[in-house]
Amino acid sequence: MTETPTVQFLSVEGEFAPTESAEEYRSYLDRLSETDLQEFYRKMVVVRRFDGEATNLQRQGQMALWVPSHGQEGAQVGSAYAARPHDHLFPSYREHAVGLVRGIDMLAIVELLRGNTHGGWDPADPTNGNFHGYCLVIGSHSLHATGYAMGLQRDGLVGTGDPEVDAAVLCYFGDGATSQGDVSEAFVFSASSQTPNVFFLQNNQWAISVPVSVQSRVPLYLRSRGFGVPSVQIDGNDVLASYAVTAKALDDARGGGGPQFIEALTYRIGAHTTSDDPTKYRENAEQEFWVKRDPIVRFEKYLRSLGEGDAFFDGVKAEADDFAADIRARTLVLEAPPIGTMFDHVYSEPHPVMTEQKLWLERYESSFQEEQA
Amino acid sequence: MTTVNPSNPTTAAAAPEVQELPMAKALNLGLAKALADDPKVLLMGEDIGRLGGVFRVTEGLQAQFGADRVVDTPLAESGIIGTAIGLAMRGYRPVCEIQFDGFIWPGFDQITSQLAKLTNRGGGAFSMPVVIRVPYGGHIGAVEHHQESPEAYFAHTAGLRVVSPSTPNDAYWMMQEAIRSNDPVMFFEPKSRYWPKGPVDFTGSAAPLHASRVVRVGTDVTVLAHGAMVSVLMQAAEIADAEGISLEVIDLRSISPIDYGPIVDSVTKTGRLVVAQEASGFVSVGSEIAATVAERAFYSLQAPVLRVAGFDTPFPPAKLETVFLPDADRVMEAVDRVMAY
Numbered sequence: 001m002t003e004t005p006t007v008q009f010l011s012v013e014g015e016f017a018p019t020e021s022a023e024e025y026r027s028y029l030d031r032l033s034e035t036d037l038q039e040f041y042r043k044m045v046v047v048r049r050f051d052g053e054a055t056n057l058q059r060q061g062q063m064a065l066w067v068p069s070h071g072q073e074g075a076q077v078g079s080a081y082a083a084r085p086h087d088h089l090f091p092s093y094r095e096h097a098v099g100l101v102r103g104i105d106m107l108a109i110v111e112l113l114r115g116n117t118h119g120g121w122d123p124a125d126p127t128n129g130n131f132h133g134y135c136l137v138i139g140s141h142s143l144h145a146t147g148y149a150m151g152l153q154r155d156g157l158v159g160t161g162d163p164e165v166d167a168a169v170l171c172y173f174g175d176g177a178t179s180q181g182d183v184s185e186a187f188v189f190s191a192s193s194q195t196p197n198v199f200f201l202q203n204n205q206w207a208i209s210v211p212v213s214v215q216s217r218v219p220l221y222l223r224s225r226g227f228g229v230p231s232v233q234i235d236g237n238d239v240l241a242s243y244a245v246t247a248k249a250l251d252d253a254r255g256g257g258g259p260q261f262i263e264a265l266t267y268r269i270g271a272h273t274t275s276d277d278p279t280k281y282r283e284n285a286e287q288e289f290w291v292k293r294d295p296i297v298r299f300e301k302y303l304r305s306l307g308e309g310d311a312f313f314d315g316v317k318a319e320a321d322d323f324a325a326d327i328r329a330r331t332l333v334l335e336a337p338p339i340g341t342m343f344d345h346v347y348s349e350p351h352p353v354m355t356e357q358k359l360w361l362e363r364y365e366s367s368f369q370e371e372q373a
Numbered sequence: 374m375t376t377v378n379p380s381n382p383t384t385a386a387a388a389p390e391v392q393e394l395p396m397a398k399a400l401n402l403g404l405a406k407a408l409a410d411d412p413k414v415l416l417m418g419e420d421i422g423r424l425g426g427v428f429r430v431t432e433g434l435q436a437q438f439g440a441d442r443v444v445d446t447p448l449a450e451s452g453i454i455g456t457a458i459g460l461a462m463r464g465y466r467p468v469c470e471i472q473f474d475g476f477i478w479p480g481f482d483q484i485t486s487q488l489a490k491l492t493n494r495g496g497g498a499f500s501m502p503v504v505i506r507v508p509y510g511g512h513i514g515a516v517e518h519h520q521e522s523p524e525a526y527f528a529h530t531a532g533l534r535v536v537s538p539s540t541p542n543d544a545y546w547m548m549q550e551a552i553r554s555n556d557p558v559m560f561f562e563p564k565s566r567y568w569p570k571g572p573v574d575f576t577g578s579a580a581p582l583h584a585s586r587v588v589r590v591g592t593d594v595t596v597l598a599h600g601a602m603v604s605v606l607m608q609a610a611e612i613a614d615a616e617g618i619s620l621e622v623i624d625l626r627s628i629s630p631i632d633y634g635p636i637v638d639s640v641t642k643t644g645r646l647v648v649a650q651e652a653s654g655f656v657s658v659g660s661e662i663a664a665t666v667a668e669r670a671f672y673s674l675q676a677p678v679l680r681v682a683g684f685d686t687p688f689p690p691a692k693l694e695t696v697f698l699p700d701a702d703r704v705m706e707a708v709d710r711v712m713a714y
């Protein structure tokens with residue numbers, strides 16, 4: 001296997017300096033208007049502010065847990081932007097920026113991690129941008145994404161040549177997930193059926209406390225090739241690389257070219273979750289190395305080099321603050337779900353045990369009210 | 374009413390309304406009917422296409438419906454179930470074949486953590502109409518992993534429905550009902566019953582998928598089982614008759630949920646219950662029924678509920694399978710014990 005150099009458009013200093021391997025993807029950037037570039041920046045900043053607010057809310061007891069996305073905004077926003085409205089996106093649990101780009105109400109993620117729901121947003125609701133549910137069993141959703149893509153094929157929505165019709169499935173997972181059998185099986189099934197899947201790996205260097213070197217002795221993008229799934233490695237903290245490479249992969253997949261695999265090199269700046277303590281297993285120097293490669297700082301430098309001024313950046317900051325304030329306000333008034341709802345959706349059709357136990361619980365609960373009265 | 378023979382619609386008019394068929398063929402016709410009725414139905418599994426499955430349950434279906442509807446998948450159970458879930462999310466109704474009971478475990482995580490929970494996780498936004506067909510049980514003299522009865526693992530999992538037919542007629546109708554269900558259904562096919570013939574009434578209509586049923590009326594002891602063990606109970610009932618003991622036989626049909634109505638009615642009448650199964654007895658379907666009947670029919674019981682089950686060992690090598698698997702004599706041993714109270 002020959003290794004191909006990482007695709008990058010923006011240098012760490014924010015200069016437009018495509019690597020040789022980026023040339024192939026350069027034309028995809030022509031699709032972007034100035035407004036699109038502004039949107040890239042806006043979404044990255046808003047989601048980072050959201051993420052910070054949610055972390056604070058967790059610290060203040062409003063959530064059992066928070067899963068930070070800090071540092072991975074470039075990989076997420078660029079790739080999510082590359083998807084068309086009728087594409088489908090299957091996240092794992094850290095893809096907050098993808099959810100934001102696809103238009104879900106971000107409070108739904110807070111509700112999940114607060115313990116109010118197990119997910120709760122309806123991917124079939126058009127306002128949710130075909131953003132499927134979070135999935136906590138590492139790697140398991142890669143097979144759902146593959147099956148979903150098989151469904152698109154059966155529905156005749158692949159390779160027609162009509163951009164309004166053809167669709168693909170973009171599936172996100174982490175470096176730890178690549179060791180799961182389900183991810184290998186997803187490669188097998190998608191290659192076998194030549195499904196319109198793009199598997200997007202965010203290699204954030206860590207699976208909780210375990211470094212990526214434990215998961216693989218070769219760069220992870222090479223993993224899929226033995227399965228017959230072509231792959232490319234990108235600088236995941238370069239939002240332009242993330243956009244362009246994902247756009248091409250999705251185009252190929254929609255067109256009937258079969259599955260594609262992208263490894264985005266990035267870094268989890270924060271803890272794995274709010275329950276984690278990264279000082280126990282990693283060095284400050286590593287974090288500093290990656291902070292210098294921050295996707296937002298880099299892109300701001302680039303936008304300033306294009307002439308964007310303080311008014312824009314200040315405006316985005318104010319917007320992000322408003323967004324966070326709104327999330328905080330709505331979080332503080334969230335109430336626990338009614339107890340009976342526990343039984344309501346275990347099955348789609350009536351089920352005698354659910355009916356019986358729901359009734360029993362209602363009677364049991366009301367017996368205490370009678371005692372108090 | 375004219376009868377449609379789903380395996381060959383062109384000769385439908387000539388087909389008799391009731392046919393003597395083996396269960397494997399009845400399942401085949403049930404699958405064919407479901408494939409013909411609903412374009413969203415598809416079959417997935419290992420060797421189910423050209424070969425027709427190792428038990429020939431899907432024989433001829435790929436030729437009839439095409440390789441798109443009857444799909445030979447890669448050899449990976451988690452992949453089969455996981456992609457079926459994705460297809461169900463997209464509006465399809467996949468029917469997955471697990472080649473043998475003991476090979477379901479690589480797919481266990483997808484079944485219990487995903488298939489069973491996704492409707493609940495999504496707050497009811499979507500349903501999971503997936504059927505998983507599992508040829509199960511002993512009496513076929515096979516090597517390790519080919520004779521097991523894992524149904525209790527799935528009955529324990531909220532979000533799944535679990536059924537097992539004991540006759541060709543039920544097999545034909547229950548298969549169609551399972552495919553029509555919007556919930557995931559674990560469909561346990563008693564493989565030792567694949568070949569004996571029984572009547573299939575094509576003019577009938579489907580009994581409710583989750584109804585239990587009295588299949589032999591008696592007065593002294595209620596005996597209850599699902600799948601292949603029902604025919605063992607029928608043999609025991611003959612033996613008991615000769616001894617002057619009248620057994621009422623109940624075919625459970627559905628393992629989750631369990632239809633307790635006919636069971637409690639029967640026990641109220643007989644005062645005695647013996648539950649039988651091929652699976653090991655510890656934490657099993659029989660244990661659950663024993664506990665519930667003790668709660669619901671306590672004052673009618675004249676003896677403790679007894680369980681007749683496989684031993685709490687791994688399924689033994691085939692030369693010992695008849696020792697492991699309860700037969701009519703083992704059932705009678707329990708019947709004699711409950712009669713002694």
Ligand SMILES: Cc1ncc(C[n+]2csc(CCOP(=O)(O)OP(=O)(O)O)c2C)c(N)n1
Nearest residue numbers: 094136137138174175176177204206207208
């Ligand atoms: C099957 C499974 N095993 C273990 C866990 C516990 N766990 C949660 S996240 C995680 C690490 C995942 O690492 P990676 O795939 O790199 O994703 P990241 O969290 O870095 O985004 C582990 C071990 C799990 N959720 N699922």
Ligand SMILES: [Mg+2]
Nearest residue numbers: 174175206207
């Ligand atoms: Mg990771």
